[in-house]
Amino acid sequence: MDALFAIAGKDFVISVSDTASARSIVRMKKNCDKTYKLSSHTLLAVCGEPGDTANFAEYIQGNVRLYSVRNSQDLSPSETANFIRNELAGSMRSRKPYNVNMLVAGVDQNTGAASLYRIDYLAAMAKVPFAAHGYCAYFVYSVMDHEYTEGLTLEQGFDIVKNCLTALKERFIVDFPDFSIKVISTNGTREYDLAEI
Amino acid sequence: MARRYDSRTTIFSPEGRLYQVEYAMEAISHAGTVIGILSKDGIVLAAERQATSNLLEQSIGSEKIYEMNDNVVAGVAGLTADANILINQSRVIAQRYLQRFDSPIPVEHLVRRLCDLKQGYTQFGGLRPFGVSFLCAGWDPTFGFQLYQSDPAGNYSSWKAACIGENYSNAQSILKQEYKDDDSSDAGSNSSNVGSAGTRMTMDDALKLTCVVLSKTIDTAKLTSEKLEFATITLKDDKPYIHIYSSEEIDEVLKKYDSVMKPSED
Numbered sequence: 001m002d003a004l005f006a007i008a009g010k011d012f013v014i015s016v017s018d019t020a021s022a023r024s025i026v027r028m029k030k031n032c033d034k035t036y037k038l039s040s041h042t043l044l045a046v047c048g049e050p051g052d053t054a055n056f057a058e059y060i061q062g063n064v065r066l067y068s069v070r071n072s073q074d075l076s077p078s079e080t081a082n083f084i085r086n087e088l089a090g091s092m093r094s095r096k097p098y099n100v101n102m103l104v105a106g107v108d109q110n111t112g113a114a115s116l117y118r119i120d121y122l123a124a125m126a127k128v129p130f131a132a133h134g135y136c137a138y139f140v141y142s143v144m145d146h147e148y149t150e151g152l153t154l155e156q157g158f159d160i161v162k163n164c165l166t167a168l169k170e171r172f173i174v175d176f177p178d179f180s181i182k183v184i185s186t187n188g189t190r191e192y193d194l195a196e197i
Numbered sequence: 198m199a200r201r202y203d204s205r206t207t208i209f210s211p212e213g214r215l216y217q218v219e220y221a222m223e224a225i226s227h228a229g230t231v232i233g234i235l236s237k238d239g240i241v242l243a244a245e246r247q248a249t250s251n252l253l254e255q256s257i258g259s260e261k262i263y264e265m266n267d268n269v270v271a272g273v274a275g276l277t278a279d280a281n282i283l284i285n286q287s288r289v290i291a292q293r294y295l296q297r298f299d300s301p302i303p304v305e306h307l308v309r310r311l312c313d314l315k316q317g318y319t320q321f322g323g324l325r326p327f328g329v330s331f332l333c334a335g336w337d338p339t340f341g342f343q344l345y346q347s348d349p350a351g352n353y354s355s356w357k358a359a360c361i362g363e364n365y366s367n368a369q370s371i372l373k374q375e376y377k378d379d380d381s382s383d384a385g386s387n388s389s390n391v392g393s394a395g396t397r398m399t400m401d402d403a404l405k406l407t408c409v410v411l412s413k414t415i416d417t418a419k420l421t422s423e424k425l426e427f428a429t430i431t432l433k434d435d436k437p438y439i440h441i442y443s444s445e446e447i448d449e450v451l452k453k454y455d456s457v458m459k460p461s462e463d
Binding site for chain 1: 296297298299300303305306338339
């Protein structure tokens with residue numbers, strides 16, 4: 001039931017995730033952050049089986065950090081995404097695979113280009129301009145399809161986010177308590193308030 | 198007396214030395230010379246083939262210069278048989294990295310992995326260390342062109358111009374004299390000093406200097422393609438491009454720089 005989507009511009013990515021932690025029909029927590037900072041310029045957003053998501057994301061976080069320490073150099077977003085896909089593909093062929101869907105957002109520090117990767121629980125990966133996971137995808141994809149233009153500005157990106165959230169409020173029976181909106185750009189990661197955008 | 202500490206690589210002598218490792222390095226200083234020179238837009242590698250006979254069939258591939266990955270080429274000094282094992286390993290390491298991250302392995306990463314392997318044999322298990330030194334020339338997007346030297350103990354270091362094998366100290370002093378370093382003030386504009394950031398050499402200069410050094414260090418009346426191997430790594434369409442010279446191309450290079458190559462005075 002998680003809502004997770006992201007929009008990539010030329011040098012930024014906006015990542016939006018809901019902050020509810022739920023079990024069956026009960027909401028356990030209202031302020032749960034479903035994103036993980038992998039490096040100063042890479043963010044991993046997860047949804048899926050609650051235990052799996054945290055466990056797998058922390059495993060990835062640890063390994064990406066280990067790489068940076070060993071090589072005194074961060075993995076680029078594309079390298080990070082490929083590494084995650086590779087790990088998930090390995091897990092998928094084990095006896096107990098992780099059930100995790102992910103969005104990897106980042107800015108390459110060599111080229112300054114932003115990129116967004118969508119990885120699902122079957123370890124299928126695609127580099128995309130915008131992406132969504134879970135039930136919320138049924139609602140926000142049409143909005144993003146309609147409004148996305150290549151090379152959009154941050155403000156235009158926020159407008160799409162607002163329309164996506166409106167669509168979710170209007171049509172989705174699940175009521176989300178709050179959303180965490182993060183922007184990854186060349187300056188690093190910044191969190192925005194709903195009222196700010 | 199010395200034999201007490203010679204037979205195993207894992208034992209220190211009373212002076213705190215590892216003789217087998219030192220002997221391995223000694224063996225390398227008798228092997229065919231390998232020279233690497235870094236320039237602004239590429240790296241030149243050259244190697245000397247020793248003990249050629251007119252009865253010996255020319256091998257099809259190169260004997261001393263090997264491609265390790267799309268972005269790394271290495272020159273070998275020492276036991277070719279030992280080198281083959283290490284080359285094979287590094288090719289596997291590079292491909293594993295590519296499979297995992299979908300990007301070419303950073304040059305230093307590959308060199309370090311290779312040296313870890315070499316170091317292991319000075320401490321554990323085997324009968325002797327690998328009797329091989331490498332000159333690895335490579336390119337990666339972060340640090341550009343880089344040239345690394347490694348020894349049997351597992352040390353590695355980055356150079357603007359380096360030489361291993363026979364007469365390496367002579368060659369190194371010529372390189373030190375002739376190499377055009379970038380000492381201009383704008384060197385500071387590039388924050389990274391690794392790789393090709395601080396050099397004024399062009400590929401042409403590097404090829405020329407290689408020929409000069411070769412002619413002065415190799416003990417022969419005239420250099421020929423039979424005794425030499427050449428390779429370059431440059432950028433082509435923003436991608437690393439490794440070129441291992443054919444014997445015709447080597448002759449062409451030697452002919453072009455014939456005038457600068459004087460037989461050594463001593």
